[in-house]
Amino acid sequence: MTDQERLTTREAAQRLGVKPETVYAYVSRGQLSSERAPGGRGSTFDAREIEALARRGARREPAASTSGGDLAFRTALTLIDKDRYYYRGVDAVDLAAAYGFEAVAEWVWTGEPAHGTHFTAPPQFLEAARRAVAALPAHSGAMDRLRAAAVAVSAADPLRFDLSPAAVLGCARTLIPTLVGALPTADARRPVEGRTARQLWQRLTPLAPDEQSVRLLDTALALLIDHDLAASTLAARVAASARAHPYAVVSAGLGALEGPLHGAASGLAHRTLAEVLERGGAAPVVADHLRSGRRVPGLGHQLYAGEDPRAEALFALLATVPRAADALAAARDVVETTARHTALHANVDLALAVLSVAFGMPAEAGETVFAVARTAGWIAHALEEYAERPLRLRPSGHYTGPRPPRPLPS
Incomplete structure (x- = not known):
């Protein structure tokens, strides 16, 4: 400089x-x-x-007011700077390319490299989560199942109120595989085993996993662990500020993630790509979106002037997968067609949509990947927030209603 x-x-x-x-x-x-x-x-x-x-x-x-809570967030987890982002000072894309999801999660949690890390779901936790998921209506989606599983595991863990760093990390290492294990498999005949990416793959598509596809999903999980103070992460930190236990913190994050402007955005991009493939090009699809006043899903990000580095990394991997060629071409067509109207770059939702369309996954698959990965990030932020002053995230409301006193309503 x-x-x-x-x-x-x-x-x-x-x-x-x-x-x-x-x-x-x-x-x-x-x-x-x-x-x-x-x-x-x-x-x-x-x-x-x-x-x-x-x-x-x-x-x-x-903050609009200096009274009330402390709205200064100190975090050593993720820095977003000049169209790149970093986990504890290390380029997140490089980390995701070099290590698996579990190892990158450990790095975000502790700042220490962890090789050969394997997350395991305790049988009693997995049983409680699967019972809760099985009780849901048949039409329930993956996010419904994940939320139910988180609550069920919470009730099954008598040590959930221990907020010491060691206990919270232990919770994280068992919660993530339990959430994945509570989801039904796409092919019940195939045994489910292995690390998080392989286990999750078999719950997203009936296609048999190979090393290339598992690596692709593993990279996506690692890239999505954290992204500064997204809406779901803010919700998780507020819960942790009130000293909610880790399961409740994750539940708060899952609730915020389900919005169409956050985790569910990849599902909208999935449907857009499917329509582009069905209609033979992006032009009529983009035109329909613009005519109805809707933004084109999967484009633009308020924190990046150029292409989302997460999308860039996933597109590079997808380009090596022959099965993804058509979906990837459809995504490029959407970007190029929209560029004639406004200069917007692809974001990670579009990359997740290419993954889900290419491998015959449901539209909500990207949101599921997002939720499993971000659970690790929410736990990391909970660890930071537990070290802060309790209830510091208490802003003051700006009252705009009628001034008292008013008579009792008749």
Whole structure:
């Protein structure tokens, strides 16, 4: 970084993870200095000041009120910077390429490399989870099953209220395989064994797993472990702030993840790709979305100016799988067709959709992968939050109703 390096308002906002108007709020409060850009259009900012402010934890929208709870999130888990993201300072894409899901999860949890890690579901936990899942209506989806399984395992674990780091890590290593094991297999005749990716594969598609396909899913799981303070992660941290046990933290995350703008977005992208393949091209499909005022699923991400690095990594792997060629071409067609209207890059939801379409998985498969992977991230954030002051995440509401006193309603 040179002494004279200046950033535009947009670049400064992206580096801090805030809206452009918030950058000017920092200026008005004396936290940043600015200069008029050449030609008098807009402002520029000292890159060193932006970096210093980011290190102080300003990558959040400032609280509307200084009273009430503490909204400063200190985290050593994930940094998103310049269209890349890092787990504890190491490039997450490189980690996912070099290690399996379990090893990367251990790195995010502890900061220590763990080779040969294997997660195991205790039989009594697995039995409780499967009983709960079996009691659900036949039309229940994977997210319904995962939520039911998390609650059932919680009730089966008498040590769930032990929030010591060792106990929480022990919970994580058993909860993840239990959640996967509670899902029905796509082919009941095939024995289910192996690590998380192999076990999950056999619950997403009846196609027999091979090393290439398992590696693809394993990489996807590792890439999705954490992504800073996404909505589900914020929900998980709020629960942990109230000292909810790890199972409840995961339940909070699962509830937020199910929204169509979060985990369920990959299902929308799946249906879009399936329609593109059915109609022989992206043009009519994209046109239908734009005509009805809907955004095209699987495109754009507020934290990346270019292509989502998770999508980029998965597309590179998918390009080596002959079975994925048609779905991958459909995804590229969607991106190129939409680019004529607006410059949006592919995000991880589109990459997950290529995976699910190519291997005959249900539309909700991407969301399932997301939920299993992000469970590891929610536990990591719970570990951080348990070390903070309890109930610090208590913002003050801005009351806009009628002023009291008012008479009792008749």
